[in-house]
Amino acid sequence: MAVAVEVTGADSTGAGPGPGFIEVDAVEKVFSVRRRGASRLRREKHEVRAVDGISFRVARGEMVGYIGPNGAGKSTTIKMLTGILTPSGGRLRVAGIDPARERTRLSYRIGVVFGQRTTLWWDLPLRDSYRLVHRMYRIPDARYRENLARCVELLDLGELLDVPVRQLSLGQRMRGDIAAALLHDPDVLYLDEPTIGLDVVSKAEVREFLRDLNAERGTTVLLTTHDLTDIEQLCKRVMVIDHGRLMYDGELAGLHEVGRSERTLVVDLERAAAPIELEGVRVVKVEGPRQWLAFPASRSAAPIVTAVAAAYPLVDLSVREPDIEAVIAKMYAGRS
Amino acid sequence: MRLYMAVAVGGFRRYATYRVATAAGVFANTVFGFIMAYTYIALWDERPRLGGYDQAEALTFVWLGQALLMTCAMMGGGFGEELVDRIRTGDVAIDLYRPVDLQLWWLAGDLGRAAFHLIGRGIAPMVLGGLVFELVLPADPLTWVAFLVSVALGVVVSFAVRYLLALSAFWLLDGTGVLQISMLTGLFFSGMLLPLTLFPGALGEVARALPWSSLLQIPADVFLGKHTGWGLIRAYAFQAGWAVLLLGAGRALQTVATRRVVVQGG
Numbered sequence: 001m002a003v004a005v006e007v008t009g010a011d012s013t014g015a016g017p018g019p020g021f022i023e024v025d026a027v028e029k030v031f032s033v034r035r036r037g038a039s040r041l042r043r044e045k046h047e048v049r050a051v052d053g054i055s056f057r058v059a060r061g062e063m064v065g066y067i068g069p070n071g072a073g074k075s076t077t078i079k080m081l082t083g084i085l086t087p088s089g090g091r092l093r094v095a096g097i098d099p100a101r102e103r104t105r106l107s108y109r110i111g112v113v114f115g116q117r118t119t120l121w122w123d124l125p126l127r128d129s130y131r132l133v134h135r136m137y138r139i140p141d142a143r144y145r146e147n148l149a150r151c152v153e154l155l156d157l158g159e160l161l162d163v164p165v166r167q168l169s170l171g172q173r174m175r176g177d178i179a180a181a182l183l184h185d186p187d188v189l190y191l192d193e194p195t196i197g198l199d200v201v202s203k204a205e206v207r208e209f210l211r212d213l214n215a216e217r218g219t220t221v222l223l224t225t226h227d228l229t230d231i232e233q234l235c236k237r238v239m240v241i242d243h244g245r246l247m248y249d250g251e252l253a254g255l256h257e258v259g260r261s262e263r264t265l266v267v268d269l270e271r272a273a274a275p276i277e278l279e280g281v282r283v284v285k286v287e288g289p290r291q292w293l294a295f296p297a298s299r300s301a302a303p304i305v306t307a308v309a310a311a312y313p314l315v316d317l318s319v320r321e322p323d324i325e326a327v328i329a330k331m332y333a334g335r336s
Numbered sequence: 337m338r339l340y341m342a343v344a345v346g347g348f349r350r351y352a353t354y355r356v357a358t359a360a361g362v363f364a365n366t367v368f369g370f371i372m373a374y375t376y377i378a379l380w381d382e383r384p385r386l387g388g389y390d391q392a393e394a395l396t397f398v399w400l401g402q403a404l405l406m407t408c409a410m411m412g413g414g415f416g417e418e419l420v421d422r423i424r425t426g427d428v429a430i431d432l433y434r435p436v437d438l439q440l441w442w443l444a445g446d447l448g449r450a451a452f453h454l455i456g457r458g459i460a461p462m463v464l465g466g467l468v469f470e471l472v473l474p475a476d477p478l479t480w481v482a483f484l485v486s487v488a489l490g491v492v493v494s495f496a497v498r499y500l501l502a503l504s505a506f507w508l509l510d511g512t513g514v515l516q517i518s519m520l521t522g523l524f525f526s527g528m529l530l531p532l533t534l535f536p537g538a539l540g541e542v543a544r545a546l547p548w549s550s551l552l553q554i555p556a557d558v559f560l561g562k563h564t565g566w567g568l569i570r571a572y573a574f575q576a577g578w579a580v581l582l583l584g585a586g587r588a589l590q591t592v593a594t595r596r597v598v599v600q601g602g
Binding site: 079082083084085086100103104107108110112114117119121122123124128131132134135136137164 | 338339341342343346349350353354425426427429430432433434435436597598
């Protein structure tokens with residue numbers, strides 16, 4: 001099995017050859033936070049290293065997942081890449097532009113979607129917000145009409161254009177926001193939790209659109225998410241960040257290797273039985289006729305199911321995927 | 337420029353969406369107009385020519401006050417709460433990565449809002465007041481034009497004050513207190529409660545020199561024909577001077593605030 005590349009500190013690997021379209025070198029962001037200290041009157045200054053020396057390169061047209069638990073530094077990284085936060089140290093380049101120094105010039109090249117915030121005009125129809133985007137980015141009329149028509153078609157916005165944004169559902173609003181971020185043909189799209197709070201159908205729609213966008217237009221996409229399915233369906237490459245440090249940079253499959261993560265097969269037998277014995281499978285729990293079997297996430301569930309069904313009276317089964325928090329927790333355990 | 341035109345049109349339209357709220361507002365303005373009109377009548381019966389106005393002029397002042405209350409946002413309001421809210425929740429970060437000027441963006445939106453409020457909330461109370469009371473309306477169409485120019489300047493001054501106050505949320509995080517203070521100062525120093533010409537001595541001098549007098553006192557005096565010729569130019573210069581000064585201050589504060597957000601993460 002290939003050994004997944006693990007990145008910490010200033011060493012950078014994992015990116016393809018050639019100059020990166022997004023270049024991040026030993027970037028740090030330190031916030032100073034005042035907290036009430038031991039004495040009631042004085043507030044002590046604390047340093048919070050939200051991003052602690054991260055380096056990576058993203059090639060043009062790549063679609064990269066950027067994951068990690070809450071407070072790991074994901075959004076801070078995205079904010080630095082848009083230029084709305086200046087790094088405390090290190091070097092950043094997006095399309096050759098220093099984001100913090102030339103925020104306005106960069107803004108024409110990037111699109112940003114924050115899942116929990118909206119750029120749309122709350123009281124007015126979607127169409128009015130798009131008209132504003134048209135003027136804001138000085139998009140040539142023909143291009144604007146073409147892009148809008150395309151987004152309307154692919155994101156199924158036709159009937160929503162004249163509906164005030166406040167009346168849209170979360171999924172509809174998210175599609176509206178994604179369209180707003182793409183009307184000016186950005187080279188890079190940052191998505192911060194684009195599927196948060198969406199139902200299964202809406203999630204699938206958003207993912208399909210992003211996949212097409214990346215394939216057809218070659219838009220570079222950097223995606224932060226909590227939902228591992230987003231990554232599985234969209235990104236070949238994933239970066240894991242925790243406590244402001246890059247823990248992993250490579251393929252998703254490799255992440256499971258490194259994290260030694262396990263999937264769980266829950267089987268219901270006709271009656272209670274002794275723990276199932278199978279090679280490469282570990283029985284985690286037995287509860288009457290129900291048993292929990294853990295196996296490496298890199299293995300297919302199909303042969304295991306076949307083997308169990310052949311030897312035991314199987315009634316029902318389900319497979320549970322490892323969640324990202326568990327994977328990262330295991331990565332820590334593996335390191336120490 | 338076309339962007340800010342579009343923002344202004346949007347500002348107009350977003351207020352125009354809420355028709356019932358507008359009707360309710362017109363009703364409230366009219367009721368307050370009546371209460372204030374009868375109070376003024378009692379006052380002017382006792383002291384005719386108070387503050388240099390006869391009774392008809394004083395009543396006109398009342399109804400102009402109701403007509404401009406929302407337009408010049410004398411009690412605050414408009415974009416203020418919204419901007420404070422965006423600062424508090426961090427949504428203001430979104431405004432920063434777009435190629436727009438923050439101050440011009442909000443100014444354009446506020447001008448659109450004011451235009452709507454002048455039409456939607458201004459005309460009806462003035463007409464209703466005029467049906468019941470004897471008001472002084474300018475005969476010369478040029479006076480109407482001069483009045484509208486003064487109102488426009490008043491809106492810009494009002495915006496500049498509210499923008500400064502809203503930006504304070506970057507440091508205070510909770511802007512409600514500031515907005516409440518601004519509401520009280522706005523009500524008093526614009527001349528909304530009583531014309532500023534009534535106040536004697538130092539208080540009157542100060543009240544007339546503060547920016548808020550641009551919101552109602554000056555437009556009303558232009559309407560009543562108190563400022564003509566050089567006097568009118570001086571009145572405009574006073575309003576424009578405050579507008580430039582306060583917009584400049586807002587711009588400086590915005591730069592500091594932006595740097596703070598960009599470095600500190602807000």
